[in-house]
Amino acid sequence: MSFMTTLSDAWRRNDSLLCVGLDPEPGRLPAGLDGEEGIFTFCRDIVDATAGVVCAFKPQIAHFAAQRAEGALERLIRHIHERHPGIPVILDAKRGDIGSTATHYAAEAFDRYEADAVTLNPYLGRDSIEPFLNRADKGVILLCRTSNPGGADFQAMDCGGRPLYLRVAETIAREWNENGNCALVTGATWPEELGRVREVVGDMPLLVPGIGAQGGDVKAVMAHGGTRDGHGLMISSSRAIIYASAESDFAEVAHRAADDMRKLVNSFREKRLDP
Numbered sequence: 430m431s432f433m434t435t436l437s438d439a440w441r442r443n444d445s446l447l448c449v450g451l452d453p454e455p456g457r458l459p460a461g462l463d464g465e466e467g468i469f470t471f472c473r474d475i476v477d478a479t480a481g482v483v484c485a486f487k488p489q490i491a492h493f494a495a496q497r498a499e500g501a502l503e504r505l506i507r508h509i510h511e512r513h514p515g516i517p518v519i520l521d522a523k524r525g526d527i528g529s530t531a532t533h534y535a536a537e538a539f540d541r542y543e544a545d546a547v548t549l550n551p552y553l554g555r556d557s558i559e560p561f562l563n564r565a566d567k568g569v570i571l572l573c574r575t576s577n578p579g580g581a582d583f584q585a586m587d588c589g590g591r592p593l594y595l596r597v598a599e600t601i602a603r604e605w606n607e608n609g610n611c612a613l614v615t616g617a618t619w620p621e622e623l624g625r626v627r628e629v630v631g632d633m634p635l636l637v638p639g640i641g642a643q644g645g646d647v648k649a650v651m652a653h654g655g656t657r658d659g660h661g662l663m664i665s666s667s668r669a670i671i672y673a674s675a676e677s678d679f680a681e682v683a684h685r686a687a688d689d690m691r692k693l694v695n696s697f698r699e700k701r702l703d704p
């Protein structure tokens with residue numbers, strides 16, 4: 430099944446727009462969980478505890494690679510596919526390179542790691558994204574208006590009367606989305622900009638990091654980013670959920686934190702279903 434169909438089914442089945450980010454950090458794992466095996470066990474337990482309340486999982490590749498734990502990432506994604514087959518996996522890798530290298534990045538994300546979608550940097554232009562766009566069943570999630578404080582340095586620059594991030598959104602929605610497999614990253618920390626992106630891209634899914642540890646406002650995200658059918662968003666939180674407890678009850682507490690966030694998001698959800 431394609432990424433877009435799996436995501437759409439997960440939104441409805443779990444009644445959730447929440448994406449849980451998997452960002453294992455040395456020094457923050459509960460006692461007794463060390464090394465590659467500890468990283469796998471920690472993430473697997475979080476996944477098993479939260480799979481019923483999320484629409485996607487988003488492992489961040491650097492958090493594994495920096496610890497020489499790529500094997501744990503491979504096992505974790507395989508585990509999600511085997512145990513929770515209806516939940517798509519977004520590999521947060523933010524790749525972007527010339528076409529010949531991009532081909533290998535696409536193979537890395539989709540063949541090695543078996544991710545359903547990957548985050549990419551569109552800065553190098555269409556040919557750098559083509560190997561990903563051609564995988565029509567896979568999700569191609571492009572940075573548009575990132576959540577970090579420096580996101581505006583380039584993304585807000587004037588580009589012919591419109592900020593660059595809106596040009597990015599327009600180009601991707603009108604020209605790159607021929608296979609219907611594109612989505613955009615728009616940070617929760619800039620809800621008005623998120624709304625301007627929504628106006629340009631229609632119902633295209635938006636991956637929205639920045640709630641929780643980065644302080645993004647869920648109510649504002651929902652006011653500006655929702656679609657007519659009440660879906661269209663993958664609102665992502667990592668640290669606020671996976672480190673909600675540093676004790677042996679971490680998975681149970683992560684479930685509660687995720688379900689609380691799911692309910693908070695849903696409390697602001699407009700269900701303006703088409704007649």
Ligand SMILES: O=c1ccn([C@@H]2O[C@H](COP(=O)(O)O)[C@@H](O)[C@H]2O)c(=O)[nH]1
Nearest residue numbers: 450489575576616638642643666667668
């Ligand atoms: O604009 C962006 C793009 C990606 N991220 C990633 O999302 C998570 C956020 O983690 P929190 O703990 O929920 O703050 C992290 O993996 C980032 O690399 C982002 O924050 N902003």
